[in-house]
Amino acid sequence: MDIDVFAAVHARDWERLDDLVRRRRSLDGEEIDELVELYQRVSTHLSVVRSSGQDPALVGRLSALVARARSAVTGAHASAWRDVGGFFTRVFPAVLYRLRWWWIGTSAGTVAVAAVTAAWIVNDPDVLHALGTPESMARYVEHDFANYYVENPAGSFAAQVWTNNAWVAAQAVIFGVAFGLPTIAVLAMNGINIGMAAGMMIAHGRGDVFFGLILPHGLLEMTAVFVAGGVGLKLGWTIISPGDRTRMRALGEEARAAIAVVLGLVVVLFVSGLIEGFVTGWVHVTWQRIGIGVVAEALFVLYVFTVGRRAYLAGETGDIENAPEAVPVA
Template identity: 30%
Template sequence: MAELALKSHRFRTEREADWRRLETLLDRIERGSARRLTTAELLEIPVLYRQALSSLSVARSISLDQGLTDYLEGLCTRAYFFVYGTRTGLWQRIRRFFAADWPGAVRSLWRETAASVAITALAAVAAYALSASDADWFYAFVPRDLAGGRDPTATAAFLRATLYDAPKDGQSGLSLLASFLFTHNAQIAIFAFALGFALCLPTAGLMAANGLMLGAFLWLFFSHGLGVEATGWLMIHGVTELFAVALAGAAGFAIGWSVAFPGRRSRVDAAAAAGRRAATVMMGVVVMLFVAGLLEGFGRQLIRADAARYAVALTSAVVWGCYFYLPRRGPAP
């Protein structure tokens, strides 16, 4: 034991100055920025890192004291992340996410997005047609307690008032409907993504369910001659909200498709690769739902002219379309 302690002491005495030098440089970086180091100091760090790795290897091979080995392991780990890890700051990462990562992930899922939109649209058309043929179908798609008088028995004057009249008690009936639709769509988005691994079937069902409610809602107002007005009211926030749900469905489809048809890769590897893209899309979906909530909360209350509502909806569609699908020359810095 005495011989081992002497050996450890000599080993540390010979090399400790280099370890301390590396530790000092890393402390300076972690307290501020690598820009504060000179060029010579920056070039010194990889050399000191390799020396520390060599020391760690020797310490392990000759079984030096555990405290020294733990110290060297921690020092090498810190240096590794500086030498080989990413050194972009938080704001750089956020900028890259919005400038390149998110739109790039969305573009890569254009087929899945088209499938989500198609399923939702077909379900909406089906609900519209079924409700038009028999008004009782409306209650199959919109719960009676949610309808709250906005059902096939309502008068056109009552429905029109819900679209334009300011609430007298702080919250109108249509405000409750709008809040329900937002919460409902947010839940659909989350579950469509989370359940995508089950071979796409739950995701497809959720997209269809969302379309059925949308179609029944539109039929109700169109049947009373208020289709244009109701569409403007809905789309002022619905363009962003429904597009977010479609993207969430696309993310779920991407995962489910990779599980069902992994190709030459294992199902785990294929699902992991699809999951990384899908997770990027879903982070952006959260942003879109937040924007939709702002539009629903402020735009619907403040904008009551049909032309202005359609202008906001069209602007939203153009902005999202250009942001996601216009070609980019290269990755963001």
């Protein structure tokens, strides 16, 4: 084979492929098809030239061209850190912002349940006495409530509350597929439990201890649970009222966004677990403890309403690009 003749015949294909590779970010559909076709054709040319063994320089040139074309066709692999960064700067905050009214409403409802429960216990001695004997009640308000935060090593305690809260949040989201009813039950139970603890402590004149120990970690922790509950309720409502989408398509889109929220809340709850494990029971100045909790909560709200709003207005929905219209089923 005359290698010079071969190169002259196919030089235009090689130049055209090189041009398409250089402009790969601005190609239209027809040019993308041409890029794929030329990549396959020049790969064959490379095989022919290499097997002839006549021109190592040409082999090197074509090898580099084919490698660049392969990267353009298959797409360069994005780094894992870039994916993680994109998730926390676009996907997660955008979903939180898009569904903000759901979890703000959930927050208000759960706090209302806790407040009513606490007020009932404080103002009705019969209800207070029904919760336990005077001895057990005194032990709880004077010792057990505060000791809960320091009776275990800080690291293991933080890990324990992290996993427990992550499970509660996951339940609140997952149960949304049952029309949101179990999600409402989870949130109501959490509100009642908080209200019972608050009511018992306030009724015994220990309200300052209750709020001094709950607020540092509870602001961020309960916000995460409220977010999970709001997303779960949105999932349930989507089944009931999918709007102008098919029910399966709507469910698929909202379920994928819900998964993104669950993954993001794992990190949020990790932070609240660190605060509960290393701050709540171990920082002895009350205003410092509460200040740390307020700062953590303020940063989360700022994150949602700045980063999340910007990502949402840029078109981020939290769904997967080119995803199927429905969630997979067995």
